Each structure stands twice: as C-alpha cells, then as structure tokens.
Amino acid sequence: MLINSENGIxxxxxxxxxxxxxxRLDQLKQTDFxxxxxxxxxxxxTGYFWYYFKTVEVKGYQLHFSLCFFEDQLHSLHMNTWESSDAKDWNEWxxxxxxxxxxxxxxxxxxxxxxxxxRKKKTPYPSVSFRFPWGSIWSVYDPRSASSLMGISYNEEAK
Known part of the structure; x- marks a missing residue:
C-alpha cells in the first residue's frame, strides 16, 4: 500500500x-478489490453510504477498510489493523x-x-495526525465508542 503524500491517492x-x-462508486465496483x-x-x-471490506494484508499487517461515499463519490475512508489477539466481543474488551x-x-x-x-494529542482523547496540503491521515482512540481507528480525511476543496 502506498499513499501519495502529494495528492492523497x-x-x-x-x-x-x-x-x-x-x-465514483461504479469505478470501485468494477475492481477486483x-x-x-x-x-x-x-x-x-443522509446521502452517505459506508462500504465495508474483508481484511487484506498490507506490509505484514491485517487491515480492514471502510469507505465512505457521499452519493456516488468517495468522501473519506477508515482503516484499522487487526490481530487475532484483539478483543472479539465486549467480554474480551x-x-x-x-x-x-x-x-x-x-x-x-x-x-x-x-x-x-x-501532531500528537492526549486530550480530549489520544490521537496522532499526519497533515498534508490535500488533507490528513489520522489515528485515534475514542473512549466514548471504546474503539481505535485510523482514517484519511480530504480537504473539501481537494479533488
């Protein structure tokens, strides 16, 4: 997996x-991925649709992808690493x-x-971000949802 730091692709x-x-969603649906x-x-x-995908291996990590489309265009995405030792339900969490x-x-x-x-922050919850002219890549632990997540958020003007 590569992320182009100049344009966010x-x-x-x-x-x-x-x-x-x-x-476009129809472009995504034509891919082997x-x-x-x-x-x-x-x-x-609300016009937003989330598409969830099975785990894929990236650089030795198991990675989940969730793609957010607004109407028929990719708006943002979330990712998460996964290991077999991770909590599988609330009893293990x-x-x-x-x-x-x-x-x-x-x-x-x-x-x-x-x-x-x-940037690294400890409050209101632990997070890190990597900022670029086109948007940011971030990682957060959110105690309110009891979950950790990574994502890519694009600036509104970015195309």
Missing amino acids: IELESSAIQLYKGM YKVNYHNMWDVK TEEKEMQVFYRNNKFLTLLLGIPPT
Whole structure:
C-alpha cells in the first residue's frame, strides 16, 4: 500500500486499485478489490453510504477498510489493523487491549508514511495526525465508542 503524500491517492498493489477523493462508486465496483473483498454496506440515509471490506494484508499487517461515499463519490475512508489477539466481543474488551490497537495503528501509519506524526494529542482523547496540503491521515482512540481507528480525511476543496 502506498499513499501519495502529494495528492492523497492510495494504491493497493495487491489489488491493483487506486482510491482517491471523488472516485465514483461504479469505478470501485468494477475492481477486483471490490469483487473479492466486499463485505457489506450501510446506508446512513443522509446521502452517505459506508462500504465495508474483508481484511487484506498490507506490509505484514491485517487491515480492514471502510469507505465512505457521499452519493456516488468517495468522501473519506477508515482503516484499522487487526490481530487475532484483539478483543472479539465486549467480554474480551479492555481499555488496555484497545490502546494496544491504537499504538499498533500509529506504528503502521509511521511505517507506511516513513515520517513521524505532524501532531500528537492526549486530550480530549489520544490521537496522532499526519497533515498534508490535500488533507490528513489520522489515528485515534475514542473512549466514548471504546474503539481505535485510523482514517484519511480530504480537504473539501481537494479533488
């Protein structure tokens, strides 16, 4: 997986796909990535649709992708690393385990981007971000949802 730091285009070599802000849903549906890894979809009923995908391997990490489309164009995406030792339900969940996911996500992004985070915050919740002219790549632990997540958010003017 490569993320072009100049324009935010994500390239998954294993699936020969490029993901970018404004990508059309019909383009995504024609890719092997979609055909092989599509898991399910959630219609938020506000014009936004989330598409969820099975885990793919990226640089030795198991990675989940969730793509957010507004109407028929890619708006943003979320990712998460996964390991078999992660909590599978609330009975296994602890904040300590979830913080390990947060740290693993941060390590993955630093490895992928080859640079340290631009910004680190501890409040209101732990997060790191890598800022670029086109948007940002971020990782957060959100105690309100008891989850850790990474994502790419594009500036509104970015195309």
